[in-house]
Amino acid sequence: MNKNEGNTIMTEEVELMKGNEAIAHAAVRYGADGYFGYPITPQSEIMETLMELHPWTTTGMVVLQAESEVAAINMVYGGAGCGKRVMTSSSSPGISLKQEGISYIAAGQLPCLLVNVMRGGPGLGTIQPSQADYFQTVKGGGHGDYRLITLAPASVQEMADFVGLGFDLAFKHRTPAMILTDGVIGQMMEKVVLPPHRPRLTEEQIRKESPWASSGKPAGRKRNVITTLELDSAVMEQINIELQNKYKHIEDTEVRYEEIGCEDVDYLIVAFGSCARICQKTVELAHEQGLKIGLFRPITLWPFPSKILNRYADKVKGMISVELNAGQMVEDVKLAVNGKIPVEHFGRLGGIVPDPNEVLEALKTKLRI
Amino acid sequence: MKEEIIIAGFGGQGVLSMGKILAYSGLMEGKEVSWMPSYGPEQRGGTANVTVILNDGPISSPILNQYDTAIILNQPSLDKFESAVKPGGTLIFDGYGINHPPKRKDINVYQINAMDAATEMKNDKTFNMIILGGLLKVRPIVTLENVVKGLKKSLPERHHHLIPMNEQAIRKGMDIIKKL
Numbered sequence: 001m002n003k004n005e006g007n008t009i010m011t012e013e014v015e016l017m018k019g020n021e022a023i024a025h026a027a028v029r030y031g032a033d034g035y036f037g038y039p040i041t042p043q044s045e046i047m048e049t050l051m052e053l054h055p056w057t058t059t060g061m062v063v064l065q066a067e068s069e070v071a072a073i074n075m076v077y078g079g080a081g082c083g084k085r086v087m088t089s090s091s092s093p094g095i096s097l098k099q100e101g102i103s104y105i106a107a108g109q110l111p112c113l114l115v116n117v118m119r120g121g122p123g124l125g126t127i128q129p130s131q132a133d134y135f136q137t138v139k140g141g142g143h144g145d146y147r148l149i150t151l152a153p154a155s156v157q158e159m160a161d162f163v164g165l166g167f168d169l170a171f172k173h174r175t176p177a178m179i180l181t182d183g184v185i186g187q188m189m190e191k192v193v194l195p196p197h198r199p200r201l202t203e204e205q206i207r208k209e210s211p212w213a214s215s216g217k218p219a220g221r222k223r224n225v226i227t228t229l230e231l232d233s234a235v236m237e238q239i240n241i242e243l244q245n246k247y248k249h250i251e252d253t254e255v256r257y258e259e260i261g262c263e264d265v266d267y268l269i270v271a272f273g274s275c276a277r278i279c280q281k282t283v284e285l286a287h288e289q290g291l292k293i294g295l296f297r298p299i300t301l302w303p304f305p306s307k308i309l310n311r312y313a314d315k316v317k318g319m320i321s322v323e324l325n326a327g328q329m330v331e332d333v334k335l336a337v338n339g340k341i342p343v344e345h346f347g348r349l350g351g352i353v354p355d356p357n358e359v360l361e362a363l364k365t366k367l368r369i
Numbered sequence: 370m371k372e373e374i375i376i377a378g379f380g381g382q383g384v385l386s387m388g389k390i391l392a393y394s395g396l397m398e399g400k401e402v403s404w405m406p407s408y409g410p411e412q413r414g415g416t417a418n419v420t421v422i423l424n425d426g427p428i429s430s431p432i433l434n435q436y437d438t439a440i441i442l443n444q445p446s447l448d449k450f451e452s453a454v455k456p457g458g459t460l461i462f463d464g465y466g467i468n469h470p471p472k473r474k475d476i477n478v479y480q481i482n483a484m485d486a487a488t489e490m491k492n493d494k495t496f497n498m499i500i501l502g503g504l505l506k507v508r509p510i511v512t513l514e515n516v517v518k519g520l521k522k523s524l525p526e527r528h529h530h531l532i533p534m535n536e537q538a539i540r541k542g543m544d545i546i547k548k549l
Contacts, residue, residue, distance in 0.1 A: 281430035
């Protein structure tokens, strides 16, 4: 993302910070209007950094510690209804609490940015990194037939970049977008070039860009009503069809992925976020042993890069999905490949993160290399 | 050049901040850097470790199980990480609190009595900078000049008057580290 743009200003603006901190800085610089959250490890630095930046004195951005996760997501619902750039963040148990609100926001066709810095579950679980909320994020989580645009950053730079991308996609399609990351990317420090400062939109700009927003009715226009209740099933079906058409359009146009050394390989590792970083090293180790293995990294988990993976199934002998869970994304890889080649899974559970050698050994055993 | 380092000890010994200063120094040197802490509920007295990687090119995994250099500040960390040093790699340990010194013969082992030196300097807060000095003596991965720049960048302005003392501690560490 914007790598060339970044390089031109790198000399003076390169910073060293945690992924969580990068999200906070990027939100202020994007011109976000509001952040509403409730603290939970391993993502508390997002709100802490925002509080330290006190953007209410500079850009006018609101930063508010709500009384609970449920309150925070409903504040986001309200802000989004007014066409504001609003966001929330939490970690797994907190995101579970927000699911009702997320379903309402999706049903209301409202844009917002959500951040889940995943930790090991189920239940209150552990504070260590995990990717076990994949199903929750890309298959629903809340009730009803809705989808979340899901971005999976693999570096601190992408944590910063995906704030702007997430907001842009959310507003383009009037649907919530989520940054799905974990304690590894949230807690690690790396170099980052922050995006340039942009002013927040004025009320007039919001009325122009988001004519659906319920931010006050000008004369001569019908009232904008934001509701998710429709008791007439025939109308509700039409609303659902409208949503599904939108999701189909997003699936056709917004797929993002990265191919790392995927040319002329025998096997493919599929991994996202922190696992993709670990597997990058696994690929380096595999090359040292003369094994032809590439790494395919989905950047959007929904929409999932199914078509491109299906094409890879004609070229490679097998794939392995490496995840910090018991086997979730592997189901989407299997659907994409549709039985053409074997698809295996390797994962560690409950907050344990595998090292690159461990992944290589698992890969050799499971794919019988 | 790539250097993969683990720093491990008790919480409160300055493990994470030493790693941070090393990472900032790498940044000043124009290198790619990553700093990955073992974050946990433990605070002072618990175990803490951080993986710092400095590289001329992009860094793949921030999490490793083999290191070029291990900096070990207590016995539990030595027990855990002695076997994780790559053959031919470097292990630096502070003698204080180590009852069973490292046994491996295929790595370079250095001892630095930083705790004693810090007590002598009447400032135990310089402990981790003495260790850092020892590291830079045997593995000159960043220049002292860039460490000072890194300190300036990472410390808030109100603490900048402490930089000369830190520099002095680094030099002390360079003097007292010895090969076993």
